[in-house]
Amino acid sequence: MALEVRKGISIDLTDRVVLVTGSSSGLGESIARYMAQAGAKVVVHYRTGKDRAEKIVSEIKAAGGKAIALGGDVSNKEEVRNLFLSIDKAFGPIDILVNNAGIDGKRGLVGDDNTDDWEEVIGVNLMGPYYCAREASKRMKPRKTGVIINITSVHEYVPWSGYSAYCSAKAGLSMFTKTLAQELSDFNIRVVAIAPGAIKTPINKDVWGNPESLKDLLDKIAMPRLGEVDDIGRVAVFLASDLASYITGTTVLVDGGMALYPDFKHGG
Numbered sequence: 001m002a003l004e005v006r007k008g009i010s011i012d013l014t015d016r017v018v019l020v021t022g023s024s025s026g027l028g029e030s031i032a033r034y035m036a037q038a039g040a041k042v043v044v045h046y047r048t049g050k051d052r053a054e055k056i057v058s059e060i061k062a063a064g065g066k067a068i069a070l071g072g073d074v075s076n077k078e079e080v081r082n083l084f085l086s087i088d089k090a091f092g093p094i095d096i097l098v099n100n101a102g103i104d105g106k107r108g109l110v111g112d113d114n115t116d117d118w119e120e121v122i123g124v125n126l127m128g129p130y131y132c133a134r135e136a137s138k139r140m141k142p143r144k145t146g147v148i149i150n151i152t153s154v155h156e157y158v159p160w161s162g163y164s165a166y167c168s169a170k171a172g173l174s175m176f177t178k179t180l181a182q183e184l185s186d187f188n189i190r191v192v193a194i195a196p197g198a199i200k201t202p203i204n205k206d207v208w209g210n211p212e213s214l215k216d217l218l219d220k221i222a223m224p225r226l227g228e229v230d231d232i233g234r235v236a237v238f239l240a241s242d243l244a245s246y247i248t249g250t251t252v253l254v255d256g257g258m259a260l261y262p263d264f265k266h267g268g
């Protein structure tokens with residue numbers, strides 16, 4: 001008797017309709033490119049980066065993939081409704097939603113006058129995923145198929161002074177992931193979160209672009225490097241695929257050990 005050894009594992013998302021919010025740069029861009037490589041029809045969504053989004057779409061098409069660029073503000077429920085109607089028209093009903101669009105917000109302590117910042121961060125990072133998941137689940141439930149991936153952060157677990165709105169939104173998105181996973185489990189729809197650590201993207205360029213703050217950031221990661229966007233893209237395409245068919249309602253940390261209290265490498 002011999003074990004059957006497979007030569008390789010392939011991820012096949014042929015013609016699945018995928019929306020990646022905020023995919024004109026950073027993590028979203030990588031996720032969109034991986035989805036397209038797996039054969040999906042990808043919506044590269046942007047709020048302000050129209051030119052970038054269109055460039056990504058033409059590169060995906062040039063490589064034989066399928067994509068369109070669509071705009072809109074995820075914190076605005078009307079714009080989200082219209083975004084989904086445009087997707088219906090262009091590609092048909094959505095199969096995979098990646099709630100990636102997010103902002104860190106301005107640094108500010110609680111007690112500073114930062115109500116507007118709180119509202120903006122909660123609007124984009126928490127209400128946005130809710131509006132998109134609501135539209136997506138309406139289209140997924142009758143067809144009994146779907147995957148929703150919410151991009152949270154290591155800050156769904158780790159507090160971060162000056163970013164209370166961000167941490168609260170991400171912790172909220174984590175619990176939204178679990179609750180929605182429970183609600184949709186009878187409909188063959190999985191809901192999963194990915195919690196990235198410090199990934200080198202435009203969002204934290206101020207930090208990794210400066211040698212002193214880069215050193216401080218590296219001290220907060222157990223592994224000796226920042227994350228790359230493809231570290232997240234690869235995990236997203238796996239979670240979207242049937243290889244992950246029994247994973248729902250949980251967060252996959254992709255943080256190089258940022259949440260491992262790396263200071264404990266030195267005594268304690």
Ligand code: BGC
Pocket residue numbers: 104152153154155196197198199203204207
């Ligand atoms: C934030 C980044 C930050 C990282 C690690 C992410 O969620 O968006 O700005 O560098 O967490 O703290």
